[in-house]
Amino acid sequence: TTSTSKNRGLLILLEGLDRAGKTTQCQMLCNSLNEANGPGSCRVQKVPDRTTQIGQMINSYLASKTTLPDQSIHLLFSANRWELRQTILDSIYSGQTVILDRYVPSGVAYSLAKGVADMPIDWCIAPERGLPRPDITLFLDIEPEHANIQSTREDFGQERYEVSEFQVRVRACFKEILGDGEKNSGVLDMGKVITIDACKDIKTVAADIWQAVQSQDVESSEI
Numbered sequence: 001t002t003s004t005s006k007n008r009g010l011l012i013l014l015e016g017l018d019r020a021g022k023t024t025q026c027q028m029l030c031n032s033l034n035e036a037n038g039p040g041s042c043r044v045q046k047v048p049d050r051t052t053q054i055g056q057m058i059n060s061y062l063a064s065k066t067t068l069p070d071q072s073i074h075l076l077f078s079a080n081r082w083e084l085r086q087t088i089l090d091s092i093y094s095g096q097t098v099i100l101d102r103y104v105p106s107g108v109a110y111s112l113a114k115g116v117a118d119m120p121i122d123w124c125i126a127p128e129r130g131l132p133r134p135d136i137t138l139f140l141d142i143e144p145e146h147a148n149i150q151s152t153r154e155d156f157g158q159e160r161y162e163v164s165e166f167q168v169r170v171r172a173c174f175k176e177i178l179g180d181g182e183k184n185s186g187v188l189d190m191g192k193v194i195t196i197d198a199c200k201d202i203k204t205v206a207a208d209i210w211q212a213v214q215s216q217d218v219e220s221s222e223i
């Protein structure tokens, strides 16, 4: 089970398209885990982390204030995760569970969906090798047309990639790289992958996520 009897915290990843409700669900899951296991036993890490210098470059790119070659922005997203690596490991090995709001699968799926000829899947995955592996990945699946109108981020719909034809391709790429259920059935090893129907109402999705996390017998192996 996911109790604090483990000597390390868990690394839990929530993935999905823009407006699938990831940020809301990360917060709800974190609140529930903090209630169950004690305050501070869990935290959320947003990826990309827009607060670092690299994060600010990513933010300008997403806001279309700057342009960059597809390869460059891909590597900046990856570099942003490498900046987070040590703090994630520190948290986990001090016993704190970390919930990631996006991670490696977003990095690969959004770049692959661009269909750039010299950015095949192995090129996209290469810079991600060696980053901490999540214990469990919850893919919040929505039909792109069900993307929530309401979002916790005010500028939703304004950023690059937030166009529905592109989201359809990103969804297909997510499914290709994550597989559908069994460990290692996709191209990336993101731990146990569970697909959650995120078209349901917020509370039902939260309950489904809670159940998936509780029912998961996570190995306390090295990350």
Ligand code: NYM
Residues within 6 Å of the ligand: 018, 047, 048, 062, 077, 078, 102, 103, 106, 107, 108, 110, 111, 153, 159, 160, 161, 162
């Ligand atoms: N994105 C996110 C990428 O293209 N590559 C990545 O590695 C990551 C982590 O940036 N449209 C894209 C997905 C989103 C945007 O938005 C980040 P948000 O709302 O901060 O999750």
